[in-house]
Amino acid sequence: MVAISWGTIKSLVLFFGPLLLPKAIAYYRSVRAAPSQHGLAVRPLSPVVFRSLLALLLVSLVFLVKTLPILAPENIFRTTQSRLQIPVDVLFTRLSALRPLTAADTTLRSRFVNLESRLLYLQYGPDALSTCSFCTADEPRSYFFYALPSILAPHLFNLAILAFATSSTFAGREAASWRRAATLAAITLAAADVYLVSTNPYQSNARALRLDEIDFFFWSARARRYICLALLDGALGCVLYLSSTNRAFVVPPTPAERVESAIRILGAAKSKLNAVGIVKNTAIRDEELRTRTQAYWSHEGVVMRDVMEEREVVEGLNDALTHRIDIKSIERDAEMYAANVLLPRQASS
Structure with missing residues (x-):
């Protein structure tokens, strides 16, 4: 077989090194940055x-x-x-x-x-x-x-x-x-x-x-x-290790997979909201639970009223409302939020 001398190897490295090294570095950086670009975390x-x-x-x-x-x-x-x-x-x-x-x-x-x-x-x-x-x-x-x-x-x-x-x-x-x-x-x-x-x-x-x-x-x-x-x-x-843990060689999810993931997340959120509604409905319909709920909120109102009447709290609220909080901005955000919540319901009715 043909032997390749060390001098030939050095000549090839000196010739191709400046051409291939920047491309190799750029490829390595793109591979490392691919997970963050696609919004994927290491798993x-x-x-x-x-x-x-x-x-x-x-x-x-x-x-x-x-x-x-x-x-x-x-x-x-x-x-x-x-x-x-x-x-x-x-x-x-x-x-x-x-x-x-x-x-x-x-x-x-x-x-x-x-x-x-x-x-x-x-x-x-x-x-x-x-x-x-x-x-x-x-x-x-x-x-x-x-x-x-x-x-x-x-x-x-x-x-x-x-x-x-x-x-x-x-x-x-x-x-x-x-x-x-x-x-x-x-x-x-x-x-x-x-x-x-x-x-x-x-x-x-x-x-x-x-x-x-x-x-x-x-x-x-x-x-x-x-x-x-x-x-x-x-x-x-x-x-296999790098790609399966999203450290490199990441394969981005297809549009169909993204839609399926979004639907799955929305379905889970809807299930939780339904569960909250069921619990709240049960608490309102049951006399004992309704009584305990009313007692809790009555006690909560008394406690918060006593707290809000303390001098330190009153001074802190006045200072925040005067210097640190933009009331008009908060009111505007609240109106927009209420409009976004109520308009779809009004349109459907």
Whole structure:
């Protein structure tokens, strides 16, 4: 594969940085300001989204654990610290000194007939070399088609997890809005993985004379595959958390949803007013409650009259009416309020 030098990376950063950085900052600010622009407040994480985040977290951890060398298929060249051109008998003699040989080792030994088979081993791994019955070193492409299901299996599994995590049934509307983007990202990642495996110049290892010069592509590609899948799930989890709590990536409610919300609020207010009317009607019709109500207001009038006759209260009211309160403005507001309340009733009658 073509190596990109550090100097090339710095040149690209210096060229594209001034162009992309302001746009990135502006996009970040617009994303952060979107909730306030739509009048949405930060809300707690819903249980359905939490379930999706938990599934994504567990799958990401599984992918990261599978990158550990102890869980990777054995690399006999690294295990025996042997160079690529070592004789087959010497290679497997070293391997037998470390552990007993298996049936797969015996099959693999019979496949190591030339340098091409060893290069294909580094490209597609030990399983393809030892178990493929129709593959031959004369047709290297046959190993690619045999290894293709194992390459796509993690991607298909992760795609199923993404479909679950972005399902409107299990994660709600906020998560479902990211389903298309998550699916496209998963398909793009799978296509890129297949492309890199199919176009990797595996024969460049033929020039490697020492162990540290060998490109163990199968093992490095496997680790990168699981790391990229874990990063994809982590990125989706972040955007799900931000969007579901209205911290970023806010989807504004549609006009129909706004109307429905307003109708629901008005319905709740009407129900409360009806309840107040029922309570008041009951208090007026019931003799005992009516007597207690009249007694309360009679006592309230006596108490307030005594309070209003105190010297401090009288002086405070006079000062407020003289210097701090605009009586004419209050009267005007009261007349407008009364007119707005009474005019609809007069028009209906």
